[in-house]
Amino acid sequence: VPGQDPVDLTNCDREPIHILGRIQDFGWLLAVSSDWMIVHASENVAGCFDREAADIIGLPAAEILGYQTLDRIRKGLSGLYGTDSVERIFGVEVASKPDTRLDVAVHFSGSNIVLEFEPANFDVDSQYTSQVRLMIERLRQSTDVDSLCNTAAKFVKSLTGFDRVMVYRFAPDDSGEVIAEAAEPGIGTFLGLHYPASDIPRQARELYRRNLLRIISDVNGRTVPVIPGISPEGRPLDMSMCGLRAVSPIHIEYLQNMGVEASMSISILRRGELWGLFSCHHYSPLVLSYDVRTAAELFAEMFAFLLDQQLGDRARAQSAATQALHNKLMADLAEGSTVRDSFEPLATALASLIPCSGIAGWVEGSFVKRGQVPEKDEFMQLVRFLNTTAPGQIYSTNALPSVFAAAANFSSRPAGLMALPVSRAPRDYIVLFRNEIAKTIKWAGDPSKPVEYGPNGARLTPRKSFEAWQETVRGQSAPWEEGDLDAAESLRITMLEVVLRISDAANRDRD
């Protein structure tokens, strides 16, 4: 693009991936004006319409497609709603290819209508809709998020035939983790691996919320320019919603370094936000017909609904468990225990509700602990720091050394902290700790595999990418999630109640 700085690894999120001006060669593209005159064509259109791209620019689309075909496409257009909607018309005939059927995707892009053609699936009897329906029925039986994701990865694999299908979940900082995988035997595993946010840069994540599926059929294949690069109105064609769009060369290099020859990803949206992706790899080129891609996309959308349900169930279970703990604490108190006495069961219950590596407390003048926690004198320094935070509120961080430098030298090296103030003044605290995330995760790849260098350097390999992620999360723990904070907040209120009752009882005894 003229006037644009060259893209390198430091400015990836500025690469204008929606206007790179090229398509993959498994299909053909035309863009027409609102009066159906051809404005852009991909340079390979002769393969479909027997006319060179340069010769058809400016002609009426009907002259190339025939009136009947154009009519079908026009009818499809009337089903479009909004700008990010793409109509799919399967099994269209064109005069220039009497013995082939084509699948057509139609959408609006600015003042243009974009038509994308590709050969229709020969196997017209394949029952993708009924396959997807059965898969969803099976998925409904999953009882937790993990099994839901694992089963879904397996189904996407059997639907599409990719060698490896992963469920990749984004974290709040836009880094991500492979949380489920279905793979051919003998190709190793990516399960549990984390990648930095920059591996899927911001504009790509933004685009993937609007356009749910992208395929790279042949990573090493040729791409075809769409001409003219700039329309008579002076604009490049916005290809955000195109299925044939050729992708970023930087990403191509990334896949080449991984040895991947075809890639596909399908967005998993939760309430409009990008929650994750199905990421699929194949070790040879793989062209998937439009009906299979459509079925896979539909599957992913249905999966996303089930996932939202399952995540909601998990949140409700956490709050029910919190309520049960509240009841138990109140009952224990009735038997005359003190907060200090009940620390051990309390810590056990807390740890089962909120994942952590240790819990310590300063309650009623003594230091109590369980699991991996700082030494007592270190903890007292920490209490002084906590006394400077807003009173009467939970304080939490997943990067403790960045707000309280001394923690970097604590023997237990805490990286995440959540402090529950459990009395008024002087302040008592129950504190949950988490270890550094980079230390709690193992690299599952082969560390002896030599680093491969490409024109963009060594950064674009899974191993380097993982190292880059480790670098960005140095001194950080896994983030505290909303459910963790909610559970902590309601327990804090329980504890306050407990403490008040104890002191009331003590006062009564004294009177």
Ligand code: BLA
């Ligand atoms: C796109 N990067 C992507 C995509 C994925 C990944 C899934 C979507 C495109 C696709 O379906 O292939 C990354 N793929 C992964 C990860 C795993 C995986 C993390 O399977 C883990 C198992 N990429 C980089 C760096 C840059 C970069 C450093 O690693 C830029 C500096 C760029 N990645 C990049 C760009 C895109 C991308 C620009 C968008 C491609 C496009 O849609 O045009």
